[in-house]
Amino acid sequence: MDKNLFQRLTTSELDSYTGEIEHAVENHAHWLNNINRSLLCHTAPDPADLATEPHLHCHFGRWYHGIDHPSLLRLPEFETIGPLHEAMHKTAHTLLAAQQQGRPFDPATYEQLLQLSDELRQKLGQLRSGFKHNMNLVSLLMGKVFENAAEGVLITDPHGVILSVNHAFSEFTGYAADEAIGNTPALLRSGRQSEAFYRHMWLTLQNEGQWEGEIWNRRKDGKHYLEWLTISGVRDESGTITHYVAVFSDITSEKENEERLYHLAHYDLLTDLPNRMLFYDRLRQGLLRARRNKRHVAVMFLDLDGFKQVNDELGHPAGDELLRQVARRLSGVLRASDTVARFGGDEFTVSVPDLAPDDDISRVAQKIIEAVAKPYYLGSHRVQVTTSVGISLFPLHGDDPDTLITHADMAMYETKKAGKNSYRFFDAVLRSEV
Helix, strand or coil, X not given: CCCCHHXXXXXXXXHHHHHHHHHHXXXXXXXXXXXXXXXXXXCCCCHHHHCCCHHHCCHXXXXXXXXXXXXXXXXXXXXXXXXXXXXXXXXXXXHHHXXXXXXXXXXXXXHHHHHXXXXXXXXXXXXHHHHHCCHHHHHHHHHHHHHHCCCEEEEECCCCCEEEECHHHHHHHCCCHHHHCCCCHHHHECCCCCHHHHHHHHHHHXXXXXXXXXXXXXXXXXXXXXXXXXXXXXXXCCCCEEEEEEEEEECHHHHHHXXXXXXXXXXXXXXXXXXXXXXXHHHHHHHHHHHHHCCEEEEEEEEEECHHXXXXXXXXXXXXXXXXXXXXHHHHHXXXXXXEEEEECXXXXXXXXXXXXXXXXXXXXXXXXXXXXXXXXXXXXXXXXXXXXXXXXXXXXXXXXXXXXXXXXXXXXXXXXXXXXXXXXXXXXXXXXX
8 A cells, every 4th residue: 555645635535534523423423322222222232331441442432542643632622522432431331230230210310421422522523623724633643543443444546456454344354454455345245236236336436436335245254244335536636536445334233233123113022923013004005005006905803712711721821822823824824915913912913905806805814714723732732712803995995094904893893793713894884883
């Protein structure tokens, strides 16, 4: 790598470096979101936030405490940041530790955390302004940023040949610097993106000078990981691109956590079926498509016959296992495009979208009834339950989720009255009772 590269870059690299401070602000906002999530949703906190000195483990803390340049250390804006940053992390540590120990939430301590976070954000803004008035300092520190960055960084020539990588790059990918230098970033390709994806990436780089987004790459050991990647073109005074700088962070765990939180919010914990919220959302989408394509949608409301007796005689664990087995059977008799949800207790709902006017939905209802009626084995016990089903149809019986579900529920109760273990459609007689 050209050792003077960072010193040669002027305005664009100043913006890039002050962007490092802006990234610290964003990073701490993201960190505060994670703290909020842990405190409000009772999710497991990051072990680093429970460490003895948590302020040394975050991205900004590693950068801040790694700085040894006298000119920067003497800046008043720089000196005030350290104590604020440390106090903020220790306050978060106090809140998380209290939660881990089962102690009540302390609003005053949380308010202190928010105040410290606001103060730190203001001081970082002042530090950023200080950098803009000290170009020489920025130039001297660019190499330090490259070495100490928590994100992986690689620099290529205009043709994409790797000239330099930092230590974090090697930690993330498993490739030592001498293995990467001289290769191209194709070394990391996972095969999960198409050639069209890469053509679009390079076209964007050529036209706009920057590209960013999620991308799956592959480590040296063959494992795939998801990263957030930003690639920027560096131009000389004539406007010609002389280098590309790529900065990336591994977001695999973050993405997995997001997916887990989504799953917790939208799926039933016991049966792993969609919950009421997700059922409503899918039904709304199905109705939109049906209106557009002039199709029908069926909604079924199911209630188990005999479940209470099993629950009372064999206990709640047996009742829970019975619900799980029913859920699996219902999923097994429906199409992938259909949705079965646990609505609550021993009640389930089913939406069957994209029906032609002459499709016989009663055949689906009969398959459900037969599947549920087969014997269940709960430990050493053999039990049998049945289901009563009510059916409503869009657009005949309603044109919104609430109406269709209510009408299917009413039809289900008529099935119960008529002897159970069967199905019934909502009809005009029931409508008059609404």
